[in-house]
Amino acid sequence: MHLKHHSHLAYCTNVHPGERWEEVFAALERWTLAVKRRVCADRPYAIGLRLSDLASRQLAEPGRLLEFQRWLERHGCYVFTLNGFPYGQFHATRVKENVYLPDWTDPRRLDYTRRLFDLLGELVPSGLEGSVSTSPGSFKEFIPGPDQVGLIRSNLWECVTHIARVSERTGRGLHLGLEPEPFGLLGNSLETAEFFDRLREEHPQDPRLDAHLGVTYDTCHFAVEFEDPRDALRRLRDHGIRLSKIQISNALKFPATPANLDRLAAFADDVYLHQVIVRREDGSFARFKDLDLALAGLAAVEAGAGAEWRMHFHVPLHSQPPPGFGTTSDHILGLFRLLQDEPGLCSHLEMETYTWAVLPEPLKSRDVAEQLADEYAWTLARLAEHGLA
Secondary structure, eight states, rough: OOGGGGOOEEEEEGGGGOSSSSHHHIIIIIIIHHHHHOOOSSSSSEEEOOOOHHHHHHHHTTHHHHHHHHHHHTTTTTEEEOOOOSSSSSSOOOOGGGOOOOOOSSHHHHHHHHHHHHHHHEEEEOOEEEEEEEEEEOOOOOGHHHHHHHHHHHHHHHHHHHHHHHHHHOEEEEEEOOOOOTTTTTSSSSHHHHHHHHHHHHHOHHHHHHHHHHEEEEEHHHHHHHHOOOHHHHHHHHOOOEEEEEEEEEEEEEOHHHHHHHHHHGOOOOSOOOOOOEETTTEEEEEESSHHHHTTTTHHHHHHOOEEEEEEEEETTOOOOOOOOEESHHHHHHHHHHHHOGGGOOOOEEEEEOOOGSSSSGGGGHHHHHHHHHHHHHHHHHHHTOOOO
16 A cells, blocks of 8 residues: 555565465465455555565566566555565464574575565566565574674675665665564664674675665564664664664553463463563563563562563554553554654555464454454554554
C-alpha cells in the first residue's frame, strides 16, 4: 500500500508457513490476495515478501521470476521489501535461537542475502527503493570473541559491495537493514552504534556504507529493551545510521503480579524465542533469553511486585491482551510521532505479527486474513492520526 510522503506499508508474509517457493506462492494466492481485496482492492498493493534460502533459489530459476513478475502485474501488487532474517524453517518446528543460523560468520548467510538482492533488484518497480531485513549479525551466545565479530563485519562489507553493484546495474536504491533484537549480537541502539562506528573505522569515507547498510527498526524489539523511540533514533542518527525499514509489531508488558505470572503459561511455546526483560522497582534490569527461564521463579523473587516485565512475543496490533496485560503500542505511536515530524525518516513500513499459529485462542482471529485486515485497519488509523496515511 502506497502512503503519503512516498512511503509504503505491507504485512510480512513470514506469518504464512512455507519454505519452498511453491508454498510461498500458494500462500500469496490464498491469503495475500484475500487481504488485498479487504484493504486495498482497487489500488496498488505492497507486499513484504519472506523468502527462505530454498525459496530464493527456486524463484531464481529461469522463467520462474518472470512468471512471478507477471503475476504481480496482473494482480496490481508490487514487492518493495524482503525479509531475509529466517534462513530456513520458520514454522511448525523448534526455531528458538536457531533462527540466527547460519549467522553472518557463515558464507551461506552471505550467499543467501546476495541472492535476495539479485531478486529484489528485478522485483522493485522503477523509481522505488528496495530493502532486505537481516539478523543482528548473530546470537550473543554464538560469538565467543572479537575474531568472530570481525568476520561478521567482513562478510557484511562483502554484501554491501554486492548491493552497490546490483543497485548500479538496476537503477534501484537497495539497502540492507540489520535488525537489533534482545540477546542478538546487536541488541539495542548502543550496541548497534558501536558496531557501525567500527565499520566506519574500517571503511572511512566510503559512501556505500551509508547508502546500502542500515537498521531495520522493529518496534517490539526496541520496546522490550525499554528504549524510548526518540532516544533510540537520536543515537542512530548521531552515528549516521540510516533506517532501512520499520517493522511495526507489539510486545507484551505487564506488572509481575501472581495472576499475571500464572497467565504467562499460555504464551509459552516450543517454536519461537521469547526474550524477557524485567525492570525492577529500583530501575535495574533482569534479562532472560526465554520465557521458561523467566518463569523458573527467581525472576519474580528478584524483581518484586512493582517490577515491569516486557516479553518478545508479537501480539496482533489491534488485539486486547488478557486482563492485567498491556502492549508496547505506545512505542509504535511514539515512533509515528517522530515520522510525523520528519516523514522522510523512513519510507518502508512493515507489519510483522508472525505468531498467528501459536497465539493463545483469545487473541486469535477466525483466520489469518481477518487478523491481517484488522492489523491494517489499526495501523492505517494510527498513521492517519499522525498525518501519514
